[in-house]
Amino acid sequence: MHVFSSATAHSTRRRWSLYAGILLFLGVTGGWLALDFLHERARALDEMGRLALHKSQLLSSVFGDAFLSTDYVLRDVAGRIDIERDLVYPDTDPVHQRQLSSLLKAKLTTVSGLEDLVLFDRHCRFTAVASRQQLLGFKSQQRFCASRQLNLTEPLQIEYMPAERSASGKPVVLMSLPFSDALGQLQGGVLAVMDLAHAQHWIESFELEPNDVMAIVDTDGIVLARNPPLATALGKPTSPPPGYPSFAQMGRTSMFWATSPLDQRERIFGLSRLARFPFVAMVGFDKTRILTSWQHRAWQFLVGFAVLAVVSVLALRAHLTALRQGEAMRKLAITDELTGVANRRHLIEVGAQEVARARRYQRPLSVLMVDIDHFKTVNDRWGHATGDRVIQMMARLLCAAIRQQDSGGRLGGEEFAAILPETGLAGALTLAERLRARAAECLDAHDDFGMPVRFTVSIGVASLMPDDASLDMVLQRADKALYLAKSSGRNRVDVMPLDPLVQNRPDEADAG
Numbered sequence: 110m111h112v113f114s115s116a117t118a119h120s121t122r123r124r125w126s127l128y129a130g131i132l133l134f135l136g137v138t139g140g141w142l143a144l145d146f147l148h149e150r151a152r153a154l155d156e157m158g159r160l161a162l163h164k165s166q167l168l169s170s171v172f173g174d175a176f177l178s179t180d181y182v183l184r185d186v187a188g189r190i191d192i193e194r195d196l197v198y199p200d201t202d203p204v205h206q207r208q209l210s211s212l213l214k215a216k217l218t219t220v221s222g223l224e225d226l227v228l229f230d231r232h233c234r235f236t237a238v239a240s241r242q243q244l245l246g247f248k249s250q251q252r253f254c255a256s257r258q259l260n261l262t263e264p265l266q267i268e269y270m271p272a273e274r275s276a277s278g279k280p281v282v283l284m285s286l287p288f289s290d291a292l293g294q295l296q297g298g299v300l301a302v303m304d305l306a307h308a309q310h311w312i313e314s315f316e317l318e319p320n321d322v323m324a325i326v327d328t329d330g331i332v333l334a335r336n337p338p339l340a341t342a343l344g345k346p347t348s349p350p351p352g353y354p355s356f357a358q359m360g361r362t363s364m365f366w367a368t369s370p371l372d373q374r375e376r377i378f379g380l381s382r383l384a385r386f387p388f389v390a391m392v393g394f395d396k397t398r399i400l401t402s403w404q405h406r407a408w409q410f411l412v413g414f415a416v417l418a419v420v421s422v423l424a425l426r427a428h429l430t431a432l433r434q435g436e437a438m439r440k441l442a443i444t445d446e447l448t449g450v451a452n453r454r455h456l457i458e459v460g461a462q463e464v465a466r467a468r469r470y471q472r473p474l475s476v477l478m479v480d481i482d483h484f485k486t487v488n489d490r491w492g493h494a495t496g497d498r499v500i501q502m503m504a505r506l507l508c509a510a511i512r513q514q515d516s517g518g519r520l521g522g523e524e525f526a527a528i529l530p531e532t533g534l535a536g537a538l539t540l541a542e543r544l545r546a547r548a549a550e551c552l553d554a555h556d557d558f559g560m561p562v563r564f565t566v567s568i569g570v571a572s573l574m575p576d577d578a579s580l581d582m583v584l585q586r587a588d589k590a591l592y593l594a595k596s597s598g599r600n601r602v603d604v605m606p607l608d609p610l611v612q613n614r615p616d617e618a619d620a621g
Contacts, residue, residue, distance in 0.1 A: 131425050135418050142410060150403050154377065157399045158364050161379030161392045166362065168315075169381040169390035172308075172325060176284065176386045178220045179301045180265065183286040186216055186226065186299045192288055196228055196297030198236045198246055206237065213239035222307035224281060227300040231257065236297070241277070249300065250274045251283055257295035259287055267387055269331045271344055280305050280344050282333065308334040309343070320374055320395035328357040328387040342371060356380075356389050366396070447497060448504035450525075451518030459516045460528040460580040467530065467573055474530050475537030476580075478569040478587040479507065479544070481523035482599040487564060491556045499523075499564050502554040510544040526584070534572040534604065541568040541602040549600060565600035567591060 189212065190196065200206045213226040217239040227244070228237040233254035235247045251268055253259055259266075266285040275281050282305060287298030312323055312334045323336040330346045348355065350367040363380045376393035383390065443455035451459065460476070467474040481487070481503055488496040500523060507517045507525055517527040529537055545568055552561040569591030571583050586605045594603035 127425060127429060131421055135421060139414055139418075142414065146403075146407055146410065150400065153399060153403050154396070157394050158377045158379065161377055161394050162362055162364050162381070163379070165379040165381040165390045165392040168312075168323060168325075168392060169383045169388070172311075172388070172390060173383040173386060175220065175222055175303070176267075176383065176388075179223065179284050179303065180286075180385075182216050182220055182223075182226070183265075183284065183299045183301055186212065186228075187286050187288070190228065190299065192296050196230045196236050196288075198230050198232075198234045200236060209237035210239060210242070213237060220301075222303055222311070223301055224277065224304040224307075225302040227302065228297070229300055230297045231295050233257075233295075235276075244276050247276045249276070249283070251285060251300075253285075253287065253295065259289040259293045259295055265385075267327075269327050269329070269333065269344075277302070282308075282327075305333055305343070309338060312336045313338060318395070318398055320372075320376075320398055322369075322376065322391070322393040324391040324393075326356060326389050326391060328355075328382075328389065330356050333388070339371065356382075357387075359389070367393075369393075445504075445519040448501050448519050450504045450508060451516065453518065453520045456516060456518035456520070456526060456528070457580065460526075460584075463516070463528050463530045464573060464577070464580045464583065468577075472531055473533040474528070474573040474583075475532045475534060476571050476583045476587045477525075477527040477529065477537065477541050477544075478520075478571075478584070478591040479503070479525040479527070480567050480591055480595065482565045482567055482595070484523035484564075487562065491562060495554075495556045495562055499554045499562060502551060503548065503564075503566065506544060506547050506551060510540060510547065526587075534570065537570045537572060538602060538604070541570050544568065545600065545602055567594040567599045568602045569594055570602060570604050 194205075195209060200209075209228060213228070217223055217226045225241060225244075226239040227235050227249075229249055230236050233249040233251065235244050235249070238244050248254070250270065251266065253266055264286060266283075266287060268283050268285075270281050270283050272278055272280045282303040284301040284303060285298050286300075288296040290296055308325060312325060313336050315323055315336055317323065317336060324332055324347075325334040326332050326347060330348050332342050332345055332347055335342055349359070349363075350365060353359075353363070353365055359380065359382065361382055364378065365380075366375060366377050368375045375396045377396060377399070378391055378393045381390050382388070443451060445452040463474060466472070481499065484496065484499070487499055500519075503523075503525060504517075504519060507527060511517050511527050511529065514531070515527060515529050517525065520526050529540065532540070545566055548564065548566045552563070554562045554564065556562050569587045569589065571586035571590055573583055577583055590603045590605040593605060594601045597603060
């Protein structure tokens, strides 16, 4: 059995190496592809974030043009106004009143989206109106009207006015260019009323992908316009997610992830503040939509990789099954069926290789020839089944006696042999004597009734000599030594002396 231990271990190692190699390949490949997919996911989200930011910048630029045009109109009208003469309520001169109204009407038509142009006095009362003359004398609810004290560093005053405080009864954005004295006291001003319905119609003209949003908010977070439209959101406050500064404190541009409290969808938002005006353009792309194509590819990869892994494992199992079957066939061809040790053919092949190696490196090598004494008597007395058990026990004793690097096998019948590399004559004699003694003391072989069957062996020993050209020459001397042991009384170990008179072994019957 020592003959096959190394080959079996090598086969097992090779089998597990193949399994480990395939699993390592699949693991490394799968890990690399998974990491690449995660990087692709991050790249897709980052790319869409930058796209949202660029789109918000475009939105703020286009939306800001309307405020910029309104600013030009307000400054133009302001340059034509005499504070002491034109910002007085009530105006007792009807002709002067009509002149101011005509001026305001002419300027109103130059900017799309303006609902009205108004002049107001130091008490914030309307002194002239472009379109709704019934509003003359209405007192504006703008913030600075309460204190009538202006911040001289901010000439423009922009404010969202809800419907309940608006003169028109609709939500509007008021853009004022007030006049002040040297101390900052309000002297009157020009007011542009911007209709949010126009802003809503304008923002709805942009096409959006499903679940994406656009919005215009002021720096207080009031939603002025939204696409897609959502009536419950217009005029209501919103805010950036926790951890981000308020809209008023936000930089020129910003980008963040947030879950909408309105529909609970997570989006990546790009924000851009309008230059010179307190408004923020927001564009949000739905995260689920962004990742839809990536998720499809990820599932395709996962399914494909799973199929690859299953096919690889099945192919590996088929390959290993073929290897095991081949190994079983090989082992069957070189194994003695009764004992499980090497048969004569394999033992001779191994011995020839060991002799060649010993001769090449000038190393010692010895051979044992083992024969069960009076085996014919065992068969005749207890039957062939008992004889087979004695042969099997002899094979086990031989395998237990020799070393891992040695080779033992059955030559045929009751005869065995052992090839002992790296072993001189003295070592071989010691091993042979130990084997002989164990056989003589063995009580593990039993007859058909369970009674122990005792047996002895005779052993011939020979060592490789410089003139030996092949294993056969060593075996011949070991065989002669075995005959010497049997003819000298059996149950002994002998070495063939270098006597030219000893040439041939007598007949098997005589040695028996």
